[in-house]
Amino acid sequence: MVRIKDVAERAGVSVGTVSKVINNTEGVSRKTKAAVLKVIAELNYHPNLYARNMRAKSSRTIGIFVPLINEPYFLPFYDGINKRLEQIGYTPILFSGITQQSSEGTLDLLSQMMHRNLDGLIVSTYGWDDATIAKLARMAEEIPIVSYKRKFEDSPIHSVGVDDFEGMYRAASHLLQIGHRHIAYMNPAPELETSRQRLGGYRQALADHGVEERSEYIVDCPSYRIMDGYHYAHRALQTRPLPTAIIGGNDTLAIGVMKYLQELQMRIPHDIAVMGYDELPLAQLMSPQLSTMSLPTEAMTALAVDLIVGSERGGEPARHHAFDTKLIVRSSTDMTAKVHLDYP
Amino acid sequence: MVRIKDVAERAGVSVGTVSKVINNTEGVSRKTKAAVLKVIAELNYHPNLYARNMRAKSSRTIGIFVPLINEPYFLPFYDGINKRLEQIGYTPILFSGITQQSSEGTLDLLSQMMHRNLDGLIVSTYGWDDATIAKLARMAEEIPIVSYKRKFEDSPIHSVGVDDFEGMYRAASHLLQIGHRHIAYMNPAPELETSRQRLGGYRQALADHGVEERSEYIVDCPSYRIMDGYHYAHRALQTRPLPTAIIGGNDTLAIGVMKYLQELQMRIPHDIAVMGYDELPLAQLMSPQLSTMSLPTEAMTALAVDLIVGSERGGEPARHHAFDTKLIVRSSTDMTAKVHLDYP
The missing domain is CATH 1.10.260.40 (lambda repressor-like DNA-binding domains)
Incomplete structure (x- = not known):
């Protein structure tokens, strides 16, 4: 020992x-x-x-808030935070417990958190309204708060995220480099800043490769859930020429697209290649395994914890920390890719 | 409202x-x-x-303890508890936070729980040693505790689970009824009582269909993780005649087996059928979709909550509540099965 x-x-x-x-x-x-x-x-x-x-003196307890825990992104996120907390002897408390989070419910939970003597809070603010975010900013005057992925300008809220423009630029460039010219894009929750950045990266990659952008290839989806990819994929197939590749703005959308294409007996990648983004452990369980952009979740969550533990209250101004993504080529875009399984 | x-x-x-x-x-x-x-x-x-x-007076807070949160079974379990807690206005607190749980760490967490004025505790005791279980039993004299899946004889700990013998009996019978006679079985964590029950159900089904049991077809796996199915599947293929079907004692093992077979370019179910158990949302994302036995997770978790909320301390003796499983036939055992996707 x-x-x-x-x-x-x-x-x-x-x-x-x-x-x-x-x-x-x-x-x-x-x-x-x-x-x-x-x-x-x-x-x-x-x-x-x-x-x-x-x-x-400190409670050595950090709160973790996620709107929905039954999202595939939740586990790697929570797992990463936990690993770091375990290293430094802190305990996490998860606030969520709710499958369909309402704004009222979120405000309730935030109030509860402030009564628990937490050392800080790591939050995913997906789907939050302005009033809830204003409340979070007021809380951030009292305890250190780190937002996961979403950044806030002129706010006391820290954030860790990735450069989504550059990440999606590289995802689309991968497909362009292996010869695709008709690339559809499943755009998750278009109102989100992260989605805007990703869409921008996709467009810029097309432009830089001299490929004309076609609005019919861009399919807006209400959220980033698997079922959205599954239900909206048909829209990407309504345009002629048919796309030869489809990018999901998230792995979850890409997985839904794969399931839809497979129901139509289309072969991936022979008939249509599929590319994800924001690697989930799930991606490598798919058949074929899903190409994607990997986020350094472990480093991001470790920094989120360190920003809280290292915070002197009222000290350094909050800022956004952006990490780089990494291209993972698998058989959903390259049939020669070697199969590799390393599930957590 | x-x-x-x-x-x-x-x-x-x-x-x-x-x-x-x-x-x-x-x-x-x-x-x-x-x-x-x-x-x-x-x-x-x-x-x-x-x-x-x-x-x-009550804290209206229920503790949830799982040894490892990065297990696929965790989300449906946690989600089910949350749904019920939300209905009755309770808050869950998750204790875990640890990817490789040690016995010492578990005892630490249990001590922490007792200082949090919880109304009760729902626990998954997978991998616990005797000392830790003895501690849990002592805690159960003070607050209501419900064990998920694992039952304890002569203990103050309540439990909700399924009839695993009967469930696996029906899983194996499905394969026998569609003509399989050489059926391998991936046996997860053989020391667990749930595993013994499942193995017993598999054996009984063979006997009742007049099929001789072959010990080479039973592959012990150290745990029920996906990677165990993946790493141990080759053992099921070392026997002649080759099995025409493989059952995973859990969906996770079956998924690992599928990935291994697919690396060998074997077609499922044409070359080898694969059957799971203990349905995970993941099962329907596989290609082909995985046949399995579905557990009524929502009813089980709701009862776990109700046993706590309805508990009068020191009242009714604890007992085990067993639910029935349901056969879900998909294309990993029946190529005519209709594809259906309904991911949470």
């Missing part, structure tokens, strides 16, 4: 310094703190939670 | 009685309480949480 002195030794600091980092008390430089946290992670050190909670 | 008097009217009781049910105070018969809860569910009535929390 790893003990605190093992951590101190490896990090080259005193046991007292490690203890300060664990209890998040002052008097440790940012650099030392980072080094100690790294060693804690490497050694998989678990401070004695119970004894420590008695001493520390 | 539905109000308390609408509930009272429809249930044929006074507003005071509805209020008592909502606040879980005494003086309402079991029958009336059940009737009121039913109307609350039907009308989708949401008591004003905030005002009510001020008045009520």
Whole structure:
């Protein structure tokens, strides 16, 4: 079993310094703190939670809020946060519990959170109205709050996300580079800023490859759920020439599209290639496996936690942290791609 | 918006009685309480949480504990509990947060729970050791605890589960009835009682159809994870005659088997049929869609909640509630099955 002195030794600091980092008390430089946290992670050190909670002032509890937990993106998100919290001996509390989240219900939950002495909050604000976001911004004056994916200008809310314009630009470029010229795009929840960025990346890629954009190839979907891809895919097939490839603005939409095409006995990628975005573990379970853009979820969620744990209340102004995506080519766009399964 | 008097009217009781049910105070018969809860569910009535929390003695909070949240079974389980809690105006708190749960970590979390004034706890005890279960039993003397799937003899812990012997008996019988005689079985975590029951059902079905059991067709897997199905499937193919069908003791194992067979370019169900058990939403996203036995997760989780909310501390002895499974025939065993997608 790893003990605190093992951590101190490896990090080259005193046991007292490690203890300060664990209890998040002052008097440790940012650099030392980072080094100690790294060693804690490497050694998989678990401070004695119970004894420590008695001493520390902070609740060592972070709230996680997601509007809907039965979304495929939820698990990697929650899992990433948990991994990081476990490393530093914090406990997560999940607020959600609701399959069809109402604005009233969200406000209720936010009020409840403020009574729980949380050290901070990581939220996915998908579907929130302005009043709810205003409430969140007021809360962010009191406890550190990190928004996942969505960014807010001139707000006390931190955010971690990806460069969606660049990500979708590269997704579309992959298809253009292997010869596709008729590429449909399933546009999830067009009112979202992330969706606008992705759509912009798709358009720019077409333009840069000298391919004329056709509005009939852009299919707006009400949300990013699998069933939307399934129900709206037929619209992408109403245009002539038929698209030779379809991009889902999310993996979930792409998976719905695949299921629809397979019902029509269309072969993927021979008849139509399908490309996703925002890699889900699910993508590699599909047949054929789904090409996608991978988000560094683990790094993003770790930073979300670190922004809270490292926050001095009223300290640094909030800002947006953008990560890069990575192209994952699988057999839904390239029939020579090697099959690989590594499900969590 | 539905109000308390609408509930009272429809249930044929006074507003005071509805209020008592909502606040879980005494003086309402079991029958009336059940009737009121039913109307609350039907009308989708949401008591004003905030005002009510001020008045009520109970915390109106139920803890949910799962060893690993990144398991496919987690979402339907959590979702079902949430739906029911939402109907009765309770809040769930999820304890887990940990991807590789240790026994020490579990005991820590259980201690934390007891300090949170929970009304009760719903737990999945997969992988727990005896010491941890003994601790849970001691906790069950103080707050109502419901175990999901696993039952305990002579224990204060309630449980809801399914008749796994009968369920797997019917899964195997489906394959036998469509002509299979060489049926392999992927046996998840053989030490679990649920696994023993399922294996027993498979064996009994063979015996009742006059098919000789072959031990080489039974492949023990360390857990029920997708990757176990994927890594252990080759063992089912080492025997001659080759099996014409493989049953996964869980959908996850069956999905892993499918991915392995597809890497070998084997056609499902033409070369080998694949059957799952314990339906996951994931099963219908597979190509071909996976035949399985469906568990009434919604009814099971609703009962788990009701057992807690309806519990008088120190009242009725705990018992096991067993539900029936349902056969879902899809194209992984029957190529004429109609494709249907209804993802949550």
